[in-house]
Amino acid sequence: MSDRRWDTVLTYLAAAAGPTGVIAVDGPAEAAGLLAARLRARSIDVSPSGDVVVRARTSRSDGRRADVAAVVDLSDPSWPILSHADPARLPAERWYSTESRAFFAVRAARWDAKFGDDLPAYTAAVSSSSVRPGGVAIDIGCGTGRALPPLRDAVGPAGTVIGVDHTPEMLQVAAGRARASAATLVQGDARQLPFATGTADALFAAGLVTHLPDQDEALSELARITRPGGRLILFHPTGRATLAARHGRTLDPSELLAADVLPAVMSRTGWSLLSYDDAPDRFHAVGQRN
Ligand SMILES: C[S@@+](CC[C@H](N)C(=O)[O-])C[C@H]1O[C@@H](n2cnc3c(N)ncnc32)[C@H](O)[C@@H]1O
Structure with missing residues (x-):
């Protein structure tokens, strides 16, 4: 389940952030490093001099900056969620339903x-x-x-x-x-x-x-x-x-x-x-x- 979830999010990110772009991450301190490693495993060039930059999101408005291609919620690193994508790079029609349902699915039982x-x-x-x-x-x-x-x-x-x-x-x-x-x-x-x-x-x-x-x-x-x-x-x-x-x-x-x-x-x-x-x-x- 978790691997499939990661696969879905990484596919969206490859579309939204390639060939250049910033991915902002919400979650624990190690979340940006974790996501960068997953992207590298997909041969996406993530490094300080690379084309795709992964960093922690600093505020809600930071996620809406023009250079931010996507925002990923990694509060639970086994259940990543794409929470925002620049619509010019990846229209909401392509990702919103899947990600919204994934977000609420794991919260339903405890709601x-x-x-x-x-x-x-x-x-x-x-x-x-x-x-x-x-x-x-x-x-x-x-x-x-x-x-x-x-x-x-x-x-x-x-x-x-x-x-x-x-x-x-x-x-x-x-x-x-x-x-x-x-x-x-x-x-x-x-x-x-x-x-x-x-x-x-x-x-x-x-x-x-x-x-x-x-x-x-x-x-x-x-x-x-x-x-x-x-x-x-x-x-x-x-x-x-x-x-x-x-x-x-x-x-x-x-x-x-x-x-x-x-x-x-x-x-x-x-x-x-x-x-x-x-x-x-x-x-x-x-x-x-x-
Ligand atoms: C914050 S919860 C609120 C649930 C409920 N109204 C309550 O107050 O307890 C938002 C709900 O909207 C649903 N939702 C989000 N986007 C939706 C959409 N496009 N169509 C139908 N339901 C949607 C989610 O699955 C979730 O159950």
């Missing part, structure tokens, strides 16, 4: 033990979002299904609850909650959803949109499957500043969920922003389909 305390926050987020009884509510990027029970409570027995995720391991963990909430689980990509135009009355997306490579495209696809007047609930059980501090980074004012960015992105993708709350203990924004 609820790690984040179980957040459940009341999901209930509060759904109950304060005017989800219509009897409607169709879809949790996009549902993970282990933490929002499925409150979505069922909100739509009632006559409504429909669906959870969508592209990581099979997450859906396996979600199966118990889905059964208990009479919800249907669908393996699918948020960027190309298997639903007809105007299907949904309410979409719930927790911890999803900032992971997607083309956020305009993603919000437009969410708008496509939502009926006019329907809701989009963007949620996270911690606010942006709290989350940034937890990950040791500073707040990025150009990020999609920033107060100065989200209204414009929503309005050009078919939504009107109805409410926005970026408190220390939650991020909660509700949009209405135009």
Whole structure:
């Protein structure tokens, strides 16, 4: 498994970083050396005078510098993940799905033990979002299904609850909650959803949109499957500043969920922003389909 994972990442890196380029690495002190050795074993010239330079990433913004071809997460050296590639060298279409699923696959089994305390926050987020009884509510990027029970409570027995995720391991963990909430689980990509135009009355997306490579495209696809007047609930059980501090980074004012960015992105993708709350203990924004 681990060898196959390394093989996948090294193939992406050969495409993104060749013939010249910087690869920035997250992980323990020895991570850059480990990756350099793996690349050399593939006859990729990695040395101070070589064409490909491998070094530790110094900050989140460092990974977006023009000379950085790719960023690799080696927090677990047996499970490397490509977390960023310069789109001009390697378009997201070629690597994003595989790498995102690999990232979440190994986290699925421990997800609820790690984040179980957040459940009341999901209930509060759904109950304060005017989800219509009897409607169709879809949790996009549902993970282990933490929002499925409150979505069922909100739509009632006559409504429909669906959870969508592209990581099979997450859906396996979600199966118990889905059964208990009479919800249907669908393996699918948020960027190309298997639903007809105007299907949904309410979409719930927790911890999803900032992971997607083309956020305009993603919000437009969410708008496509939502009926006019329907809701989009963007949620996270911690606010942006709290989350940034937890990950040791500073707040990025150009990020999609920033107060100065989200209204414009929503309005050009078919939504009107109805409410926005970026408190220390939650991020909660509700949009209405135009
Ligand atoms: C941070 S987790 C949040 C999970 C869940 N919403 C929660 O709050 O516990 C992000 C989830 O989105 C899923 N995901 C990421 N990109 C996706 C995509 N393009 N389509 C569908 N699911 C995606 C991941 O598999 C993962 O389960």
